[in-house]
Amino acid sequence: MRLIERGSGSPRIAVVGGIHGDEPAGERIVDRLADTATVEDGTLQLVVANEPALAAGARYTETDLNRTFPGDIDADEYERALAPRLVSVLEGADAILALHTSQSAPPPFAIYSELTETVRRSVTGMPVEYVVDAGSLRDTTLDSTLPNTISLETGKQGSTDAVEFGLEATRDFLRVHGILAGEPTYTETTVATVDEEVPKGSGRPEVFYENFEEIPEGEVFARDEEYTHRVTAPGTVPVLASEHGYEDIFGLYGRITGTIEPPS
Ligand SMILES: [Zn+2]
Incomplete structure (x- = not known):
């Protein structure tokens, strides 16, 4: 796991890439932000989660990290032991954005497990038309484990568009929470509940x-x-x-x- 911190104090807002190693967009977005972000207020935590899986270009090395939360620090499987380390870095953050890509067609969309006021602000402040309520589905994902977490499907796995869109949407997320200067444009977002x-x-x-x-x-x-x-x-x-x-x-x-x- 790689952690880069910018700024200090509260709020503390986190962006996580590389939960899945075959989705390189998240790490590229995190690195671009590390190079370019000027923190206006608070602390920006930038995390690259699963470095061995990214190096291998594989979704995971031993088990799917986003199906293992909260995990077990004593587990033999790499991702099962990584999960609680990631949680301990992110725990207590005021808002968390987890970056993903997929093989399905556009449009990009967000996912949440519990609709808090923070999640409402995050979702409506990002340029997504749809958000998925996955609250009834499973409780082993990062967004179901830590409050005020949303996942963002930024686009097609391996595409440049996924990096460009994800970077813009992440900047909006950081504006919503005061980390970057400027006001995002808030828009109504359509909810699809999956079950x-x-x-x-x-x-x-x-x-x-x-x-x-x-x-x-x-x-x-x-x-x-x-x-x-x-x-x-x-x-x-x-x-x-x-x-x-x-x-x-x-x-x-x-x-x-x-x-x-x-x-x-
Ligand atoms: Zn993913």
Whole structure:
């Protein structure tokens, strides 16, 4: 783990890249901020989480870090022991942004597990049209472990766009919390609540709908040799939909459940 700190005192705001080693955008964004950010007020914590996985260009070395929180400091698996070290660095931060990329198509979006006032400000202050409420899904991710944490899917894995968009969105996040000078533009953000993983089996995977695109009742979202996922619930939208992004899922099912309004 690599930690770079700028500024001093409160608020303390953190940006974490490299939770997944095959998503180089996060580390590049962190490094660009380390080189360029002039801290107006408070402390900026910049963290590169999983250096061995980044060096290997692999999602993880032994187990998925974002499926192991809070982890176990005595564990043999590298990521399981890394998780509590990362938590101890970030714990108590006033707001945390975790950077990710994926194999699914644009647009970029944010993810939270618990909607606090800080999360509302973070999400509506960033240039994302959608935010995913993953609160009912699992409790082993960083955003479900530490309060006031959001994840940001900045774009396609390995793309320059993911770095450029992620850098701009991260700067807005830092403006929201007073770390960088200037006011962000707050906008209403649409919420998709996810509650179900869509399992993937073997054989050639096919996905027929993109993120946040409503799947008509009775239509097939995705299929392979083992599964044909026909949607029966009205208003279903896919999130993190991709054919080759994950070993075991095609993505998640969610539905549009409302909007988050900017802070008044
Ligand atoms: Zn990731």
